[in-house]
Amino acid sequence: xxxxxxxxxxxxxxxxxxxxxxxxxxxxxxxxxxxxxxxxxxxxxxxxxxxxxxxxxxxxxxxxxxxxxxxxxxxxxxxxxxxxxxxxxxxxxxxxxxxxxxxxxxxxxxxxxxxxxxxxxxxxxxxxxxxxxxxxxxxxxxxxxxxxxxxxxxxxxxxxxxxxxxxxxxxxxxxxxxxxxxxxxxxxxxxxxxxxxxxxxxxxxxxxxxxxxxxxxxxxxxxxxxxxxxxxxxxxxxxxxxxxxxxxxxxxxxxxxxxxxxxxxxxxxxxxxxxxxxxxxxxxxxxxxxxxxxxxxxxxxxxxxxxxxxxxxxxxxxxxxxxxxxxxxxxxxxxxxxxxxxxxxxxxxxxxxxxxxxxxxxxxxxxxxxxxxxxxxxxxxx
Numbered sequence: 199x200x201x202x203x204x205x206x207x208x209x210x211x212x213x214x215x216x217x218x219x220x221x222x223x224x225x226x227x228x229x230x231x232x233x234x235x236x237x238x239x240x241x242x243x244x245x246x247x248x249x250x251x252x253x254x255x256x257x258x259x260x261x262x263x264x265x266x267x268x269x270x271x272x273x274x275x276x277x278x279x280x281x282x283x284x285x286x287x288x289x290x291x292x293x294x295x296x297x298x299x300x301x302x303x304x305x306x307x308x309x310x311x312x313x314x315x316x317x318x319x320x321x322x323x324x325x326x327x328x329x330x331x332x333x334x335x336x337x338x339x340x341x342x343x344x345x346x347x348x349x350x351x352x353x354x355x356x357x358x359x360x361x362x363x364x365x366x367x368x369x370x371x372x373x374x375x376x377x378x379x380x381x382x383x384x385x386x387x388x389x390x391x392x393x394x395x396x397x398x399x400x401x402x403x404x405x406x407x408x409x410x411x412x413x414x415x416x417x418x419x420x421x422x423x424x425x426x427x428x429x430x431x432x433x434x435x436x437x438x439x440x441x442x443x444x445x446x447x448x449x450x451x452x453x454x455x456x457x458x459x460x461x462x463x464x465x466x467x468x469x470x471x472x473x474x475x476x477x478x479x480x481x482x483x484x485x486x487x488x489x490x491x492x493x494x495x496x497x498x499x500x501x502x503x504x505x506x507x508x509x510x511x512x513x514x515x516x517x518x519x520x521x522x523x524x525x526x527x528x529x530x531x532x533x534x535x536x537x538x539x540x541x542x543x544x545x546x547x548x549x550x551x552x553x554x555x556x557x558x559x560x561x562x563x564x565x566x567x568x569x570x571x572x573x574x575x576x577x578x579x580x
Contacts, residue, residue, distance in 0.1 A: 228556065234549035236351040242545045244347075255291070255346045257300060262317070262327055262338035275329045281341060282323035288345040293319050300342035311339055319343075355550040369551055371526075372533040376510060378441060379520070379529060383448035383509045384502055390449065391456030392498065396486050398457070399464040400472060410461070416454035424451075425518050432519060441527070444519040451515070452505050463497035464490060499566045507559050530555045 233247040244256040260281040268277045282288055292301035295309050295317065303309050305321035315329035317339060327339060360370050397403075398410055428447060432438035437446070467490070475485045491498075509515075513531040520527050528536075534551050 228553075228560075231549050231553040231556070234546070235355055235553045236353070237546060237549075238350055238352060239546045241347065241350060242549070250351075251349050253346050253348050255344065258343050258345060260341045260343060262325060262341065264338050265333035265335055268333050273330075275332050276326065277333060277338070278324070278326040280323045281319070281325060281343060282345075286323070286347075287350075288323065288347040290319060290321050290323060290343050290345050292344045294342045295339065297342060301344055315339070317341070355546045356554075359547055359550050359554070369530060369533050369554065372528050372530045373554070375527050376529045376531075379444055379448075379516065380506060380509045382441075382445045383452075384505045386445060387449045387452040387456050387505060388498060388502060391453055391460055391501070392491065392494070393486070394453075394457050395460035395464050396482075396490055398461045400485075400490075401482065413454050413457050413461075417458060419454075421451055421514070425514075429518055438519065439521045441520070444515060447515050447519045448505075448509050448512070452508070455504065456501050459501050460494060460497050463494055467493055503563055503566050506562050510559050511555075 230247040233250050234242055237247070237250060240256060240258075241250070241254050245252075245254045262281075263277050263279045265277065267279075268275050270276070281290075290305050292304060294300040294302035295311060296302070303319070305319060308316050308318045311317055311327070311329075313329065313333065313335075314331060315327050315333065317325060317327045319325045319341065323343075323345075325341070327333075360373075398406060398413075428450070429438060432443040432446075437443040471489060471493075472485055475489060480488075511531065513529075513535065516529045516532060520529065530551075534548070534555060537548055537551055
């Protein structure tokens, strides 16, 4: 029965399940980065992003104030304060003075310290340490705390990364540098490939079939194969240390796919429209500008998505062709690599930087995604 027209194939459910799985594999990491970008460092290290709305428990170590802050009250030397920073909503569930038993006491209980003092810690982090003898030493008493913190979200990560010029994490300049690379590297190959695709699709000239075969062959040429020869050429002509070199490199590497995609789309356009335009006296350039380009917008948009995503997420080409020793032309992917090398423990900054780096591609993709399938399937059905 599965071969009868109008009946559903048994593979329909398998396809639908596969699509759901692929969507979930893509959505969950994106949501995780988005949630983590608003969490503090302590919360990221203590629990996963899926537990962001639940209270988090963590073990931490604090020290009381130094002995030079002690005061004498009724013949007793006293040091008091709060283990938490001002404004903290954390609550202590247990505490201790030894790493061997960090949960020896409950909030409100009093512990005997090695120096003969008495330490009392409350649930809100307030402590009071008393001693009949004057406290000595340079550092305060070490306190091991198990604390529960309510869910907390902050915009400080974005402020530190994007707007604070004193921080190394600032990526504002890298963001605009990336736009400076991506926008021309997306527009230039589209313009050139559109002309070439029209010529290969509708203009008769000797060697056209060989050019089409060469374009198809270039699709499988590894990018790494051309890096060193192309870099030497750029350095020889003096464009190997600026934006022009990386624009031309991205244009060269993206051209085969652009020509192949656009040519296949333009071949499928109705021949009668072009022939009628020629009968009316239109030149090839007029046909291309006024007929082919408007009808080919789905294919142009689909390639623009691919090229934009590839150039935005590129690190290799930027590292090779955008030689920069001062950081003036550093792109976002390189900046994130530097954060991983120098700030490997600052997960909140890394999560924020990663989400900002994928935010613009997401906007571009969802803005043009309705043209993607139309452009990719063009010419598959006659």
